Amino acid sequence: MEKPSLPKGTRDFGPQTMARRNFILQSIRSVFQKFGFQPLETPAMENLSTLTGKYGDEGDQLLFKILDSGDFLKNVDATKLETRNSKLVANDISEKGLRYDLTVPFARYVVMNRHEITLPFKRYQIQPVWRADRPQKGRYREFYQCDADVVGTDSIICEAEIILMIKEVMALLRIADYTIKINHRGVLNGIAETMNATGKEADLFVAIDKLEKIGEENVRKELSEKGFTTQQQDKLFELLKTPGSPEQKLNTLLNAFATSASGKKGIDDLKTAFDLLGHYQSSSDHVDFDVALARGLSYYTGCIFEVKINNVAIGSVSGGGRYDNLTQAFGSKEKLSGVGISFGIDRIYDAMDELNLFPVEANASSKVLICHFDDNTLQHGLALLTALRQKGISSEVYPEVSKLKKQLDYANKKSIPFTIVIGEEELKTEVFAVKNMTTGEQQKWSTEQIIQHLA
Amino acid sequence: MEKPSLPKGTRDFGPQTMARRNFILQSIRSVFQKFGFQPLETPAMENLSTLTGKYGDEGDQLLFKILDSGDFLKNVDATKLETRNSKLVANDISEKGLRYDLTVPFARYVVMNRHEITLPFKRYQIQPVWRADRPQKGRYREFYQCDADVVGTDSIICEAEIILMIKEVMALLRIADYTIKINHRGVLNGIAETMNATGKEADLFVAIDKLEKIGEENVRKELSEKGFTTQQQDKLFELLKTPGSPEQKLNTLLNAFATSASGKKGIDDLKTAFDLLGHYQSSSDHVDFDVALARGLSYYTGCIFEVKINNVAIGSVSGGGRYDNLTQAFGSKEKLSGVGISFGIDRIYDAMDELNLFPVEANASSKVLICHFDDNTLQHGLALLTALRQKGISSEVYPEVSKLKKQLDYANKKSIPFTIVIGEEELKTEVFAVKNMTTGEQQKWSTEQIIQHLA
Numbered sequence: 071m072e073k074p075s076l077p078k079g080t081r082d083f084g085p086q087t088m089a090r091r092n093f094i095l096q097s098i099r100s101v102f103q104k105f106g107f108q109p110l111e112t113p114a115m116e117n118l119s120t121l122t123g124k125y126g127d128e129g130d131q132l133l134f135k136i137l138d139s140g141d142f143l144k145n146v147d148a149t150k151l152e153t154r155n156s157k158l159v160a161n162d163i164s165e166k167g168l169r170y171d172l173t174v175p176f177a178r179y180v181v182m183n184r185h186e187i188t189l190p191f192k193r194y195q196i197q198p199v200w201r202a203d204r205p206q207k208g209r210y211r212e213f214y215q216c217d218a219d220v221v222g223t224d225s226i227i228c229e230a231e232i233i234l235m236i237k238e239v240m241a242l243l244r245i246a247d248y249t250i251k252i253n254h255r256g257v258l259n260g261i262a263e264t265m266n267a268t269g270k271e272a273d274l275f276v277a278i279d280k281l282e283k284i285g286e287e288n289v290r291k292e293l294s295e296k297g298f299t300t301q302q303q304d305k306l307f308e309l310l311k312t313p314g315s316p317e318q319k320l321n322t323l324l325n326a327f328a329t330s331a332s333g334k335k336g337i338d339d340l341k342t343a344f345d346l347l348g349h350y351q352s353s354s355d356h357v358d359f360d361v362a363l364a365r366g367l368s369y370y371t372g373c374i375f376e377v378k379i380n381n382v383a384i385g386s387v388s389g390g391g392r393y394d395n396l397t398q399a400f401g402s403k404e405k406l407s408g409v410g411i412s413f414g415i416d417r418i419y420d421a422m423d424e425l426n427l428f429p430v431e432a433n434a435s436s437k438v439l440i441c442h443f444d445d446n447t448l449q450h451g452l453a454l455l456t457a458l459r460q461k462g463i464s465s466e467v468y469p470e471v472s473k474l475k476k477q478l479d480y481a482n483k484k485s486i487p488f489t490i491v492i493g494e495e496e497l498k499t500e501v502f503a504v505k506n507m508t509t510g511e512q513q514k515w516s517t518e519q520i521i522q523h524l525a
Numbered sequence: 526m527e528k529p530s531l532p533k534g535t536r537d538f539g540p541q542t543m544a545r546r547n548f549i550l551q552s553i554r555s556v557f558q559k560f561g562f563q564p565l566e567t568p569a570m571e572n573l574s575t576l577t578g579k580y581g582d583e584g585d586q587l588l589f590k591i592l593d594s595g596d597f598l599k600n601v602d603a604t605k606l607e608t609r610n611s612k613l614v615a616n617d618i619s620e621k622g623l624r625y626d627l628t629v630p631f632a633r634y635v636v637m638n639r640h641e642i643t644l645p646f647k648r649y650q651i652q653p654v655w656r657a658d659r660p661q662k663g664r665y666r667e668f669y670q671c672d673a674d675v676v677g678t679d680s681i682i683c684e685a686e687i688i689l690m691i692k693e694v695m696a697l698l699r700i701a702d703y704t705i706k707i708n709h710r711g712v713l714n715g716i717a718e719t720m721n722a723t724g725k726e727a728d729l730f731v732a733i734d735k736l737e738k739i740g741e742e743n744v745r746k747e748l749s750e751k752g753f754t755t756q757q758q759d760k761l762f763e764l765l766k767t768p769g770s771p772e773q774k775l776n777t778l779l780n781a782f783a784t785s786a787s788g789k790k791g792i793d794d795l796k797t798a799f800d801l802l803g804h805y806q807s808s809s810d811h812v813d814f815d816v817a818l819a820r821g822l823s824y825y826t827g828c829i830f831e832v833k834i835n836n837v838a839i840g841s842v843s844g845g846g847r848y849d850n851l852t853q854a855f856g857s858k859e860k861l862s863g864v865g866i867s868f869g870i871d872r873i874y875d876a877m878d879e880l881n882l883f884p885v886e887a888n889a890s891s892k893v894l895i896c897h898f899d900d901n902t903l904q905h906g907l908a909l910l911t912a913l914r915q916k917g918i919s920s921e922v923y924p925e926v927s928k929l930k931k932q933l934d935y936a937n938k939k940s941i942p943f944t945i946v947i948g949e950e951e952l953k954t955e956v957f958a959v960k961n962m963t964t965g966e967q968q969k970w971s972t973e974q975i976i977q978h979l980a
Contacts, residue, residue, distance in 0.1 A: 076568060081568065104918075109547065137590040140611070156599070182537075453804065453805070484643055
């Protein structure tokens, strides 16, 4: 029989990894909830009519399609089948696909439940998504997304709260050195207008987006190829390099954008966001107004965010922004503006691992293993086990009569931090030897003392 | 544009449903962890070679298959394609399928990671599974399974702990009236031997399994059709109707099984399980030795369990049992015996809903909404908001300047239990009007008092 294997680009998460992933997910979830976001889950499968055309041609190629059940070939046109055109035939034998992200299912949910939803609607969603991408280091075919969005309000309070949520998540994860980059699509449009490049925004923003990766010289080269003059490029880099604190940069650019309405709107929104942080009694520590932040050609229309953990060679761990119209792709006439943030838990995991930030508690094991020598001590151990569990102490007994060494090995391999050995002597005195498996330290405690120390 | 819809048999879970589902899942998860089970997650997609042949022909038909990416028709044999035999072609254009249950992926994981796993291995797994079943009331194409298994030990301690776990889960869910039915495959084999029906176990157990549903008369009819004599049937019902407490039934059957080794083994294991409950200081309340419990033609070989919530018209909400060899289907020579339990959260949800058992806390909303009248009171509300959140009180502010009625409506629709209205007067006195949205009661509290009452 062939050895079983995993589909490429997919992973099992064993106990240790799960405990750490749950630590990250639980931290994010608790912050989302504290800020009034409510959970939503949508099915793994969506109709292809829901998914197709929402992610561009490239995205459509990366959708995992589900073969229709039953006799799927029955109604396929014979001549179509003869063409052997996979794309053409796919539409006839597959009507469902796996979720590619959480935004389109969210928009679909809002359209389908518009009348039951109270606006502004604050939802979070933590679920896996699937992409038929070429697997490589850090890129998987199944991975979790953790999204929070508010739709149905233009209030910049939502942007301020996204910054506050990022800060709380980072604090819970004990990540101290990070930067929240913030910019605004209006600022980018203002730059385009100020350098007389209206109509060429797409080329411009794509080039700006690469600045950090490829440097000024290469960006200039690309811009020249796209027909931007040296004068335009000089203007661009003058604006991108605006010096000073966020406040100073905002003031400088406000002057530079004297004739750009969208530039001024962008600066206004950002100023409001920074002001609001103050009203929340929060500082602008960690927050950097980064004029060069563009976030690709995404659908954002207002503020945009990106979070980078400093001193690790890992891309951004979180990103998001404001969009104009969540449900546009479903033909909805009502303009639902919103703003969202997404955390990338695989990257956060890798960064925390590199920085050695996982707390000892991020361990999925019991706290206590009860060891014994024979049926009698085992049976008496069960009463102690019950007493510990009643106090909420996760604990277990080695289920078989075995050599003590084997039982202690089990505790070590499972990283169970405490063992209690029950022998005949212990049964008489009702005082038990509790061993700290990390330090090797041993204490003689009564049941009450054990509970007191370990609960 | 067509209105978006959900694939049939799938569901969205909105905030209210999610909160309740999370209450159930979190209760189950906390019990699994307290008993030393560790989390595992496997990918949604498995190779079809992993899944096929594990669930019988009917199961194979219900697997959702994933269309291979790219030009999937390229290498399909032309004559095969011409046959239009969907089953034949499916194998050539699809190599992956969606997980059908959690047991086969668990077995696959154990085989692939055998050398890193410490036995006995206690894992729990809470993930969705997918079946291309005909959707009907209470049966979905995507649903969660919550499984816990111990493999690598024959110890009946594991069976006793499954009973204890079920009891703790039911207590956390506040389900008071339920029955844990327990039986043993050995007992069923003992019945077959005692009624001289060896070799006809399959027909016999299938018929016994239907007893509760169709009654004695119909079971007798079915048995007659399958060639069981009246004498055999009388013997069967004499054994099935053994009267008395679990202990009395066990003793009666032990005598009846004088010549059946597997019957005696079954009774022995069950006696041990009941004895162990005593050592755990737990009673056998809720536990019923049900000689007629068969759990279909499943792969169980030892104790079997089933949990029924009484006085609701909903099938069993949990089931499980002991099996001989987890990894047999993957050609593993090592016999890994184990025992597992699975909770059906959709049925638990329906039962709790019917019995009105969801606690008020199973609500995914913020605890507090801060309401205001203008930009000034809104801005000052943000400081209070921060103070509440710092104490872990999940809270939010209405993000726009709006009529108070609209803000209170928002709180009502989201089931937010408390509102705090901030006006100019409140800013001066620093005493706020806190309204209990359920009772309508209003209190005048300082920030400290608010925290004291709501934290």
